[in-house]
Structure formats: C-alpha cells, structure tokens
Amino acid sequence: MAGQAEVEAMRRAVQLAQRGAATASPNPVVGCVVLDPDGRTVGEGWHERPGGPHAEVAALRAAGAAARGATAVVTLEPCRHTGRTGPCTRALLEAGIARVVYAVADPSAVAGGGAEQLRAAGVAVEGGVLAEEAEAGNARWLTAARLGRPQIVWKYAATLDGRSAAADGTSRWITSPQARADVHALRADVDAVVAGVGTVLADDPQLTVRAPDGTPAARQPLRVVVDTAGRTPTGSCVLDDTAPTWVATAAELGVGPDGHVDLQALARGLYARGVLRALVEGGPTLAGALLRAGLVDRVVGYVAPALLGAGAPALAEAGVATIADAYRLELLDVRRVGPDVRLEAVPRARGARQDEAEE
Template sequence: MASAIEIDAVRRALQLARRGPRGLNPQVGAVILSPDGGVLAEGFHRGAGTPHAEVDALSQLAPGAARGTTAVVTLEPCNHTGRTGPCAQALIDAGVARVVYALDDPTDAAAGGAERLRGAGVDVESGVDAVAALELISDWMALQRTGRPHVTVKWAQSLDGRAAAADGTSQWITGPAARRDVHVRRAHADAIVVGTGTVRADDPALTARADNGSLLETQPTPVIIGESETAPDAAVRRHPRAPLFYATHDLPAVLADLAEQGVQRVFVEGGPTLASAFVRAGLADELLVYVAPVLLGGSRLAVGDVGVSTIDEARRLAVASLENLGDDLLIVARPVSTRETEGPHASPEPSRAHDGTAAAEPARATARENEGDA
C-alpha cells in the first residue's frame, strides 16, 4: 500500500505532468523519493523525442544516487524502445528499489513495464490516484483508441433555430456570458476549425480572449478547411499559432492529419455548413448549442443537411448538461452511439497547402465551404 508521502508525491507528479505539452505522447510526471521520503528529483515529459519523465528526473541525480530510492510516476513506466529507451529498464539500471505509479499504460506497445520491474526485483505499487491520472490523459487515450481527435461542434442559434437574420447579420445572437464561455472552451481545445466561407465572410481572429480583449494563456491552433484561398491580410494569419490550411473537403483525412500532429481535441466553430458536415459524417463527439431567447425567422438555419431524410434516421442525442448563461441556454449533447464504440476512422492523407493556397490533388467532397457566421 502506498504511504501518505507517496500519495502526495503522485499528486505532485500530476502537477508536473501538466507542464508538458499535449501532443503525440501522454503528459507524464515523475518524482524520485529518498528512502526516508525526501524529494530528490522531479521530472516531466517535454514532448516527442525528449526524455520521458522518469529519465528526466533520474538525469538530475549523480551516478548511483538513485540506488534504493522510490520512483513515483503518473503512468506505468514504458516497456518499449522508440525514440528513447524503455523507462522500466532505466529505473532498474539506476537501482531504484520501489516504483509507485497511478495508471497502467493503455497501449500494447508500451505496456508491461510493471511486470519487467517486478521481474528485476523492484517493489511495484499501482493505481494510486488513478482517477486523476486518467482525467489528465483521457483525450490522449481516446486518440489511441480511435485514431482521431475528439471533436466538439459548436453553434449559436435563436430559439427558432436560426444562425443569422435574413440579411446575414448574426452579431450578436447570444449575450456576453455565452460568448465568454465560448472563449474559455476555445482555450481548452488544441485546434479550432472553420471553413473558408467563415474566414471570407467574418474575418475571425480565432483566438481565445478574455473580457478585456487580451489573449488567454493557451491558444488553439486555427484550422481552415476549404478550397478557396485565404486572403494574405486575413486576421487568422496574425494568430499566435500558425494556422493550418486544408484545401480539401475530406473531413476524416483532416482529422487523421491533425492526429498525426498530436492534436487531441478539436473545436469546430465554422458555421452551419461545416457544422452540418461534421454531424453528417458521424464525426461530432459532442455538440455545444447556445440558444438565445430571440426569434429571427427566415431560412438561415443553424444546421443544414445532416443526412436525415425520414424520422427513423434521426440522429439521437443524449443531453449531458443544461446551463444558463445570462439570458441564454447552453445545451451539451452527445450522440447515443459514440465513437468509442465505433472504432477508429481510417482515412487517406489530405490534400493540404499550409500556405493557404489550393492543393493540386482534388479530395472527396464530404464537406462544402462554409457560409455565414458561427
């Protein structure tokens, strides 16, 4: 059983893990404790190709100084050789006597570190604060299972389901509290996705901002989908993160490419056409619908064709939460059949031009350029 000191060390390791980037590898933290429980070293994983958390912590100690110590880690020490060697073996070679970790490694390639440690005579304790560790890397784990990022599709609408008035104006359907909530959620995403139509019509900055207009600490990478060119002076080109341009309508291919770049969570905010395309393709894991108590009428619906021609084909959703935001209502809903039960979405490489120009190779037309405001 883990001691109180070791439990505290796991919590500290979780804090350290959050310093590392979200990406191709999970966020992992490590603490090395002396036999009497003092902290000798701390480490965390700084990104693909860099030392893993355990090795990062061990590197701060003099040769032989780790002998007889306890290594506390948020994730089971890996048991494979990739860009770096197996952490389980590094701990064994360093003479670590005990390993305490929170969560078993979920991947076939890296799992087995605990067994390797025990085989070498190291005392191993697992499952300490596993719930917190799972929460930390849940998006990364979902990416491993499905092969694509988690997708949240957001839109704002009037009570009668319109995204804009008859003349196309839409700022602002919702109030300040709802808009504030959107910016917070943008900051929690790795990428924010819109269509070229939205960029052309609204020239959005796609940044996550505070009430005073200042940028929040974390920013999503802007992703522009569509074959139309983006103007050289578009606001999105001044984003703190370099935007990615996908001259394609093949949404699974875009998501596959984003996954290869370590994007774990995508926030789709591109307007009715793009939102409908993600829903129609079965790629929306979560819907955020901001409903304002106003009536607009007209034909500018918040959602277009989602592939439903008869009531039996209706896309059933489970409402996860309802929240009042000022005068507005936020509905969070998820498909009854989630992507975790459907498996990964295999897809070819997208036709992409990162400079914003159209790519030469045509892609399958599964989404059309967006029209109107998000």
C-alpha cells in the first residue's frame, strides 16, 4: 500500500494539476510528483496545455538523473498512446522509474491501460490513491471520457419563492451585480454556454464572458442555442461576432421523445466540438428536459432575497409526479454573493431516500 510520503505527494499532485485548469482543455488536468527512494521530492510537473508536455514528462525533466529508481506519483493513470506527444509509459520506462502510484484509471479507450503496460515491463504499480480528490479536480474530463458527452452544469437565478421572472415576464435583474459577476466567472470556466430559443426570444442575451465594465474576455466559450424549429432571429445578440455560435436545430440533430431537439444528440454534438463542460443558462423548459434526459451533472443556483408570488418558475416540468420522484441533490457549497445566496450541488441517485425523517 501507498506510504505516507506517497499519499502526501499525491495530495501535492492534485494541487499541481489545478494549475492547468484554465489552459489544459480539452485535455485532462494532471499533476505528477517524483519521489526518490527516501521519499524526497525530486521533481514536479503538471499538464499545462494541449500539445505541451504531459505532467509525467515535466516532472521527469525536473528530476533528471534522480528519476532512476524513483517513484512517480500521478493523478491520472499514465497514458500509453502517441498523440501530439509520446506515451507517458515510455517516458517513465526510459527514465528508469521503479514504481508508479496513480489516483484515477484513464477511462479512454485510446490512452487507458498504461498501468498494465508498466506492470508488464516490471514496474510496481498501485492505483486508487486519493482517487476521490483527484476525481473532483478532473470531473469535466472524466465525465466526457466516460460518457462521450460534456459535463453539464445547469445554472439558474431565482427569487426566494423560486420565480425566475415576474408575472409580466420581466426578469432583469433578479440577482445582484455581484451574483452576475460570479456568473461571468462561471462562464469563463466552461467551453460552451447553452440557452433555449425561448430565452433568446425573451431576453436577447449575448451569452459571453464580460468584465464588469462590459469588456469581452479574450477567450469566449461556444454559444449554443437549442432551437427546434430554427426561430433564432438573424439580428440576435447571440449571433454577433463576439464569440462563435451554434444554433442546434431538429433538422440537424433530430427530434427527441418530447418533440423537441434530441438532447442526447446535442450532448454528443457538443463533445464532438471539443466541449468538455457546458453551462446551461436558460430557460426553465430546457432545464426540465435536460433533467428528464439525465443530462444534468451539477446545479449552480443564485437565490435572491426577494418574493414575487407569481411568474415563471426557475424549473419547468421535469418528470416529477410525486415527492418520491423528486430530484435530490447533495450540496457541495453554500455561500453569500453580495446580498444573494449561491448554492452548488450534484444530483443524487434518482429515488434516493431523504436522510432526515420528514413529518
């Protein structure tokens, strides 16, 4: 079993991996630490960008001759394929690494299997060390690699009584400037921003990443309009030249069980475009359809301390007929953003029982 020095090195490797969070996509974030036989760190590295050296190669370069007979501690199973760079398994063998400790197995058909290749070459290999921590930091890539679709985050803004718009249809602004700034930070962390055509027709959003003064960010995610019948007006803000846009129609993707755009085909289409994490911002009908299709991996809600009493709900029909069928979520984070509350959660298994007894 992994020793204390290796566990601590893995914790450090998880931290190193996050240095590539903003630049590694569509590749995974990976960190690596090389330990000499006495458990001392002799090299560190992380994957910074596509086409750049993988974490293991960067750590081996830092270690130099000290890598011979050493242990490589890495957050993701070393790859065994040749892409824009060579296989990490070969680099580890050529460097004389004697032991490899990794956190999460590589689920991809092309690159997975590196552990067995290393074992066959006489390297001692152990997997699963701090797997949960490494999974959390690499969730978007792992979701995409395992499911062939992006990690999908549904974001909503609502009043305390769950309304996303007033009775007259007005919805700007439910939440505060601080919450809206936080949303732009969230957009900056995804590869695509998705909205339904109803939101485009009602609000004419730009769906871009902007600074508080309105200046567009240098890197913009793909804008996606889910538009069954192709109703997006040609003059919509979402079609300007600030960022690329995909208007996803039923003519292109086919029709799902509800008569609208096939959402499974949409998810596959996003993945084919290199999208590993997509942010769904509107509206309630699209959110309900994604939940019914099992395509929501995370929920980020901004709740304003305001009451409307009437108006559109934040979530439309989602296939829940009775309380036993409710979508139960596990809260990951709750914090104030200005006067509002930001909640982040992941869905639990459908039909899971409440932990607390209810009267």
